[in-house]
Every structure is written in structure tokens, then in C-alpha cells.
Amino acid sequence: MEENGEKRWNFWGMGKLNPQSKTSVRGLLMKIWGSVNKDDPRPLLPLGHGDPSPFPCFRTTPVAEDAVVDSLRSAKFNSYPPTSGLQPARSAIADYLSRDLPYTLSPDDVFLTIGCIQAIEITLRALARPGANILLPRPCFPFYDSYASSINLEVRYFDLNPEKGWEVDIESVEALTDENTVAMVIINPGNPCGSVYTHRHLKEIAETARKLGILVVTDEVYHHLTFGPNPFVPMGVFGSIVPVITLGSISKRWLVPGWRLGWLVISDPNGILRKSGIVECITDCLNMTSDPPTFIQGAVPQILEKTGEDFFSKTIDILREVAHICYEKIQEIPCITCPNKPEGSMFVMAKLNLSLLEDINDDTDFCLKLAKEESVVVLPGVAVGMKNWLRITFAVEPSVLEDGFGRMKAFYERHAKKQ
Amino acid sequence: MENGSKQIWGFRGNEELKIASEITVRGFLNLLMFHVNKDDDRPTVPLGHGDPSAFPSFRTTGIAEDAIVDALRTANYNCYAPTVGVLPARRSIADYLSRDLPYKLSADDVYLTIGCTQAIEVILTVLARPGANILLPRPGFPYYEARAACSRLEVRHFDLLPEKGWEVNLEAVEALADHNTVAMVIINPGNPCGNVYSHQHLEKIAETARKLGILVIADEVYNHLTFGSKPFVPMGTLGSIAPVITLGSISKRWIVPGWRCGWLVTNDPNGILRKTGIVDSIMGCLDVSSDPATFIQGAIPQILENTEEDFFSKIIYIIREAANLCYERIKEIPCITCPYKPEGSMYTMVKLNLCLLEDIGDDVEFCLKLAKEESVIVLPGMAVGMKNWLRITIAIELSTLEDGLARIKAFCQRHAKNNKI
Numbered sequence: 001m002e003e004n005g006e007k008r009w010n011f012w013g014m015g016k017l018n019p020q021s022k023t024s025v026r027g028l029l030m031k032i033w034g035s036v037n038k039d040d041p042r043p044l045l046p047l048g049h050g051d052p053s054p055f056p057c058f059r060t061t062p063v064a065e066d067a068v069v070d071s072l073r074s075a076k077f078n079s080y081p082p083t084s085g086l087q088p089a090r091s092a093i094a095d096y097l098s099r100d101l102p103y104t105l106s107p108d109d110v111f112l113t114i115g116c117i118q119a120i121e122i123t124l125r126a127l128a129r130p131g132a133n134i135l136l137p138r139p140c141f142p143f144y145d146s147y148a149s150s151i152n153l154e155v156r157y158f159d160l161n162p163e164k165g166w167e168v169d170i171e172s173v174e175a176l177t178d179e180n181t182v183a184m185v186i187i188n189p190g191n192p193c194g195s196v197y198t199h200r201h202l203k204e205i206a207e208t209a210r211k212l213g214i215l216v217v218t219d220e221v222y223h224h225l226t227f228g229p230n231p232f233v234p235m236g237v238f239g240s241i242v243p244v245i246t247l248g249s250i251s252k253r254w255l256v257p258g259w260r261l262g263w264l265v266i267s268d269p270n271g272i273l274r275k276s277g278i279v280e281c282i283t284d285c286l287n288m289t290s291d292p293p294t295f296i297q298g299a300v301p302q303i304l305e306k307t308g309e310d311f312f313s314k315t316i317d318i319l320r321e322v323a324h325i326c327y328e329k330i331q332e333i334p335c336i337t338c339p340n341k342p343e344g345s346m347f348v349m350a351k352l353n354l355s356l357l358e359d360i361n362d363d364t365d366f367c368l369k370l371a372k373e374e375s376v377v378v379l380p381g382v383a384v385g386m387k388n389w390l391r392i393t394f395a396v397e398p399s400v401l402e403d404g405f406g407r408m409k410a411f412y413e414r415h416a417k418k419q
Numbered sequence: 420m421e422n423g424s425k426q427i428w429g430f431r432g433n434e435e436l437k438i439a440s441e442i443t444v445r446g447f448l449n450l451l452m453f454h455v456n457k458d459d460d461r462p463t464v465p466l467g468h469g470d471p472s473a474f475p476s477f478r479t480t481g482i483a484e485d486a487i488v489d490a491l492r493t494a495n496y497n498c499y500a501p502t503v504g505v506l507p508a509r510r511s512i513a514d515y516l517s518r519d520l521p522y523k524l525s526a527d528d529v530y531l532t533i534g535c536t537q538a539i540e541v542i543l544t545v546l547a548r549p550g551a552n553i554l555l556p557r558p559g560f561p562y563y564e565a566r567a568a569c570s571r572l573e574v575r576h577f578d579l580l581p582e583k584g585w586e587v588n589l590e591a592v593e594a595l596a597d598h599n600t601v602a603m604v605i606i607n608p609g610n611p612c613g614n615v616y617s618h619q620h621l622e623k624i625a626e627t628a629r630k631l632g633i634l635v636i637a638d639e640v641y642n643h644l645t646f647g648s649k650p651f652v653p654m655g656t657l658g659s660i661a662p663v664i665t666l667g668s669i670s671k672r673w674i675v676p677g678w679r680c681g682w683l684v685t686n687d688p689n690g691i692l693r694k695t696g697i698v699d700s701i702m703g704c705l706d707v708s709s710d711p712a713t714f715i716q717g718a719i720p721q722i723l724e725n726t727e728e729d730f731f732s733k734i735i736y737i738i739r740e741a742a743n744l745c746y747e748r749i750k751e752i753p754c755i756t757c758p759y760k761p762e763g764s765m766y767t768m769v770k771l772n773l774c775l776l777e778d779i780g781d782d783v784e785f786c787l788k789l790a791k792e793e794s795v796i797v798l799p800g801m802a803v804g805m806k807n808w809l810r811i812t813i814a815i816e817l818s819t820l821e822d823g824l825a826r827i828k829a830f831c832q833r834h835a836k837n838n839k840i
Binding site: 075128132146181292 | 426427428429430431432433434436443445446470472473478479484487488491492494495496497498499500532533534536537540545546548551565566569598599600601602629631632633634662674675676677678679680691695696697698699700703706707708709710711712713714715
């Protein structure tokens with residue numbers, strides 16, 4: 001009805017329920033980017049997010065590009081894909097992941113998703129029965145929290161221990177679990193911590209989850225991106241102790257996050273997830289949503305089977321080098337300390353010592369001012385659940401990293417508390 | 420907790436998901452395919468789905484393929500895309516759609532989605548406040564019902580009138596709406612009916628929506644796929660009467676549903692969607708979900724700007740031929756009637772006259788037996804909300820359509836009731 005010439009409409013937005021109102025990496029980074037001084041002639045140094053693909057040294061292998069072109073030009077993949085994904089892609093991923101497991105995955109255990117992001121969405125949705133809760137690590141990749149709250153799935157946090165290589169605090173997991181807890185999530189190699197868990201620790205996690213009657217969701221999007229002493233061990237190795245849902249994608253190992261091709265894999269030799277109806281929920285969810293482009297799915301077998309070891313080694317070598325630079329440079333800046341040298345993924349968590357700084361209130365303030373004064377973007381730890389820490393990306397050109405730390409040091413010196 | 424030797428697990432499936440996913444076209448078609456006789460040597464004739472991309476006559480234009488390859492090879496699009504989509508894509512979609520509007524869309528009105536499917540997901544999620552309801556056409560596209568169920572958004576159906584070219588029954592719309600009604604959905608060109616609405620009818624829809632205080636969701640995934648006398652008129656043309664949200668993609672016009680690249684566009688010159696917080700909510704939803712592949716987004720400007728008219732004309736020509744063929748052949752089958760010759764999209768709705776058939780109880784039984792005996796797949800009308808009707812796809816090679824219709828005729832003759840009068 002018209003009132004005072006102002007029409008009333010029956011629809012309105014979600015207000016407080018709007019997912020954007022929760023902290024998301026994208027949202028916070030946008031805010032920080034927003035404070036960069038547009039008149040600064042120096043290039044912006046992006047040390048805040050996990051996407052090295054713009055840098056020439058991190059260009060993907062031509063094998064992957066060719067595979068996609070071949071698939072597209074065949075004109076066989078312009079149709080809607082089947083719900084769970086193209087069979088050859090599912091087979092190829094099953095084979096690829098089975099190389100590191102003591103059992104063989106079946107293609108039926110593999111579901112194609114639009115990047116690891118959609119794998120997370122589907123998993124959380126499938127587990128979100130009314131009243132359920134899920135255990136997340138702190139610090140964590142913030143998407144888990146954002147998505148869980150948008151579907152009213154209760155989240156509880158267990159600690160990762162910086163003094164023990166960011167290992168899971170098993171006692172806190174046990175304390176948090178109740179009869180409504182459905183799963184615990186681990187991210188290995190770790191985002192944001194850069195940790196790589198040992199076989200021993202993963203086994204401990206598996207046994208704890210079994211004892212508590214919960215499943216393990218393992219986010220292995222950074223699988224094989226390890227450059228320290230510990231090799232990558234997939235959680236699926238322990239799939240006969242506890243059912244495991246493995247999330248992954250080609251985004252990080254092939255440096256193509258924009259291709260949006262990931263997977264949700266049931267690593268559960270005892271078939272418990274099938275019996276409990278979880279797998280059916282997963283397919284129901286997939287039936288209701290969109291899919292990764294068919295021709296990119298069509299390229300998966302070629303990508304997984306033909307990429308040469310030298311491409312992977314090259315990437316690892318660069319990551320090892322920049323992780324080392326990062327760790328060394330942090331040590332030269334008194335107000336930042338890094339308790340654990342990063343061994344995997346593309347990030348490191350560093351603690352801010354605010355008492356050494358003048359007029360910086362917290363981590364967000366630090367990052368906003370750093371962006372403004374030095375055109376360097378770093379993610380405040382509050383975004384990942386640890387206030388007054390920083391998450392620093394080292395997956396950039398070595399020169400960019402050197403430059404970035406040079407400017408951070410200058411920033412520190414400018415804001416250092418006078419003794 | 421361990422209970423003797425029996426392991427007890429605390430997780431089980433979320434059963435609410437089951438209800439929603441059972442009512443999709445994919446679900447029905449899978450069931451029908453399952454019934455096809457594996458020993459039948461003849462090829463299965465697929466007249467149930469909306470995806471002609473497998474047929475040689477419907478191959479997409481080389482320009483679209485080239486655009487993708489070009490974008491991929493620049494290596495500039497391997498990165499994550501911004502939440503709303505890459506700017507060049509948004510700009511070119513704004514320009515492309517503005518060609519048919521009396522005002523210019525801005526890039527900010529355009530949101531890239533993973534096909535039209537995700538555009539539907541987003542808008543229904545955004546509108547699903549507790550207690551809200553949405554008005555959907557019957558017959559319609561069942562993904563709307565499934566998605567609404569997922570978001571606990573109440574659905575109310577208004578009828579489309581077969582005797583009036585499947586126009587919206589506006590009286591029914593007014594009778595259904597209450598203060599909790601947030602929107603009505605129209606699909607134009609129509610799936611499953613094959614109708615194309617006139618400017619006059621769209622204007623009445625807009626005025627009704629305005630009167631009721633609701634917005635119009637215009638599913639225009641089949642935009643420009645018209646082959647009858649009526650031209651395609653976008654609902655956005657009436658965006659200053661009532662706010663319109665247009666959903667679309669490249670899937671149907673370019674015959675590339677597998678590329679998963681679509682859009683949600685706000686046609687709202689009066690800025691009502693912004694004021695009411697709908698725009699913020701759309702961004703919020705997109706912020707917590709995945710995106711279309713960046714290099715496919717990167718190819719959009721080239722695809723939209725360089726595709727030539729003769730590619731579009733060629734596709735229209737084939738579908739028109741198929742529509743004519745189908746309409747004529749249906750006339751020869753007594754137990755099936757087509758009330759309205761299709762003018763757009765890729766389908767036609769036809770009514771089953773069950774009293775002329777022996778031992779066929781309803782549309783689902785018809786389709787199951789047809790699949791089994793003749794290896795022809797047709798969608799039962801129940802899947803789209805009209806029991807004892809059938810949805811037949813006409814976007815298919817003409818020879819295959821001819822074959823399929825002949826087999827349907829044979830099936831009907833075999834099951835015809837013996838007229839003993």
C-alpha cells in the first residue's frame with residue numbers, strides 16, 4: 001500500500017543473518033586493501049591471501065592448460081555433468097589419492113566439487129542435522145565458521161598448540177565433545193599455521209575421534225605442499241580407525257584456484273559413512289547445487305596423470321626458499337615472533353608484541369596502518385581466530401617477499417616505542 | 420563412546436536434505452533411464468531433458484570455444500575471482516542485456532553465478548526469512564520447489580492457463596499473496612510450456628507485483644530462444660513498476676550448459692532492492708560460496724560481443740523445425756493433445772487423455788512403460804506440477820525427434836483401449 005507517497009514492499013534483506021556480516025577473509029582483506037594509499041607509487045605487496053597464481057614463478061604447468069584446451073575442443077564436455085562428477089575424473093582422483101593410502105579408493109568414493117570451498121559447504125550441510133555441533137581448530141580457515149553459521153550449525157573450537165608445532169590439543173577436543181558432536185576438522189598441511197602433522201599425531205587424532213564417536217574432516221587442499229622435515233601423510237591412512245572425509249582440489253598444488261575444481265572423498269574402508277546415511281546426504285546435497293564445469297572435469301585425468309614431477313619439485317623449491325626468507329626476516333623484526341618455522345602450505349602465523357609498539361591498538365589496527373603507510377597487506381589474526389597475531393603469506397615472488405619485509409621493518413621502526 | 424565391542428558413532432545424515440532433493444528433473448530422468456530395456460538394440464531417444472549439446476547440429480560456436488582458450492592461455496585468469504565476478508564480464512553482461520532494455524544496466528547490477536542454478540539458489544536463500552512465502556508457476560521448473568524446501572521458504576503455486584498461451588493467472592496470484600509473500604517467479608520463454616509472454620502481459624504482471632508489494636524473479640535462461648510470432652521481451656523492461664531480478668546464463672543460447680556460467684541481475688532503476696537490503700544479502704550469500712571458473716568469466720566479453728547472428732539464427736531455425744514437426748505429429752496421436760504450439764525455449768507441454776488408453780494409470784506409468792518398451796524418455800508432467808501431462812523436449816536432431824515421435828505413436832496404438840462401442 002502507498003503511504004505518504006512511499007511505497008511499502010514485502011521483501012527485505014537478511015539483516016543480521018547476512019553471511020557477509022561475519023568475518024570472512026575476503027571481507028577483511030577488502031577493508032585492508034581499502035586503506036591502501038592510492039597515491040603511493042610503490043606496488044602493493046599482497047602478503048595476505050593464498051593465491052600465488054599471478055606471479056610468473058608460480059605459473060601452472062602447460063600440461064594442465066593443454067589438458068583443459070584438449071577437453072574443451074573435443075566438444076564432448078559441453079553438457080551438464082552427472083551429479084557426482086564425470087566418471088573418468090572420479091576414477092583419476094581415486095587413483096591419484098590412492099597412491100598415498102594403504103588401500104584403494106573407488107571412484108564411487110569421489111565427488112567432484114567447485115573447488116575445495118564447495119567440498120566444505122557440502123560436508124557441513126550433510127552433517128548439519130538439527131542440534132549438531134562440529135569441532136574446528138583455532139586458528140582456522142575462516143570459511144568454516146562463516147558457512148556453518150549460515151546454516152545454523154553450532155561450532156566449537158579446540159586449540160592448536162603453538163608450542164608443539166601447532167598440534168591439536170587433544171584434551172580440549174575431548175572436553176568439547178558431547179552427544180551432539182558429529183565431527184572434528186583438521187587442516188593439514190595447515191592454514192593458517194604452516195604446520196605439517198606427523199604420522200604419530202594423525203594416528204592420535206584418529207584414535208581420539210574413534211573414542212569420541214565422531215568422524216574426521218581433513219582439509220588437505222595443500223596436500224603435498226610440504227618443504228620441511230615432515231612428509232605429507234593423508235588422514236585417510238587412518239580411515240579404518242575412524243571414518244575420514246577428505247577435502248581437496250587442484251587449486252593449490254597446480255596453482256589454479258580460479259579453475260574451481262575440487263573433491264570430497266570418502267576415506268572409509270569400513271563403509272561406516274555409507275551405513276549412517278552420510279554419503280546419501282552428500283549426494284542429495286550435490287543434486288541440489290551447481291557443478292564444476294564439465295570440460296574442466298574432462299581434463300582431470302590428463303592433469304593428474306601427466307603432470308611431471310619436475311613441476312611439483314620446482315614449486316616446492318620456491319616455497320621452501322620463500323618460507324625460509326619469511327622466517328629469517330621475521331626474526332629481524334622485534335615486534336613479531338614466529339614460534340614455528342613453516343613446513344607446509346603457504347602461510348605462517350606470527351605473534352605481535354604490542355608492548356613494543358607505540359599507538360597500535362591491535363592486529364587489525366596494525367594491518368590497516370601497515371597497508372596505509374607501506375602498501376603491504378597482511379591478514380590480522382582475528383580473522384583466523386587469534387587476536388594479536390598475523391597470518392603472513394609467503395607464496396609470492398622472493399623479491400616481493402624481501403621488499404615486503406623491508407617495508408614491515410621500516411613500519412616497525414617508525415612505530416617502535418621509544419625506550 | 421565405546422559400548423563393549425560395538426562402536427557407537429555420533430554422526431548420521433541430515434534427513435531434511437532428502438525431501439528437497441527428491442523432486443528434481445535429474446531425479447526423474449535417472450529413474451526413467453533405469454527402466455530402459457538394455458536388450459533393445461535401438462538407440463534411446465532422449466526427449467526428457469534440456470540439454471542438446473551432445474547433438475552435432477547444436478554444437479556451440481567456435482567463437483565461444485576460442486574465447487575460452489584465449490582467456491585460459493593469457494594465464495591472467497588462474498586466480499580467484501572477486502565475489503561478484505570479474506569486472507569485464509559484468510560490464511559486458513550489463514551491455515548485452517541493456518540492448519533490450521529502455522535503460523542502461525551498470526556492471527554493479529550484475530552478479531556472476533555458477534550457471535542459472537546458482538542464481539536461483541542465491542535469490543531464494545536471500546528471500547527466505549522465517550515465515551516468508553514465494554509464488555511459483557504451475558507447471559514450472561522443479562528446482563525452484565526443491566531449493567525453496569532447502570531454505571524452508573514456503574511455496575504457493577499459481578496456475579498458468581493453457582487456453583491463454585500459458586499466461587499467468589493473475590487473479591490466482593492476488594488470491595494467494597499475503598503480507599508474507601516476498602516474490603513471484605516467472606519463466607519466460609517458458610519451461611516447460613514453451614510460451615513467450617507479450618509486453619502487455621508482462622506489464623500486467625509488473626503491475627500486479629507492485630500492487631502486492633512483491634518483487635518479480637524473471638528466469639530468462641532461455642532468453643532470445645523464440646521462434647514463433649512473439650519476440651522476446653525481458654521482464655526488466657518493467658523494472659520501474661516493480662523491482663525485477665533477472666536470472667540467466669550462456670547455457671541455453673550458446674548450448675553450453677556444462678560451462679556453468681550465469682548471472683543474477685538487478686533490474687531496479689528505483690533502487691528499491693538496495694534500500695531494502697536485498698542487494699547486501701545477495702553479496703553476502705555470494706561471499707560464502709564458490710564461483711564460476713575465472714577464465715570462463717574472462718571469456719564472457721568475447722563470447723557476448725563476437726558471436727555472430729547466424730549462429731543464433733541457425734539454432735532458432737532447427738528448434739522451429741522441431742517445434743513444427745512435433746506439433747504436427749502429436750495431432751496424429753489420439754491420446755495426446757498439444758493445446759498451444761510452442762513459441763520459445765526447448766519444450767512443449769502436452770496433455771494425456773488416459774481414458775483412451777488401456778492399463779496406463781497416469782503420466783508416470785506412461786513414461787515408465789514408454790521407456791521400457793520403446794526406449795524413449797519423456798518427462799512426466801508430475802515432475803513439473805501437472806499430473807497426466809507430459810513435457811517433451813524439442814531441442815534435438817530432427818531425425819531423432821521423428822524417430823521418437825513415431826515410437827510414441829506406436830506405443831499409444833499398442834496401448835489404445837479397444838473401442839467396443
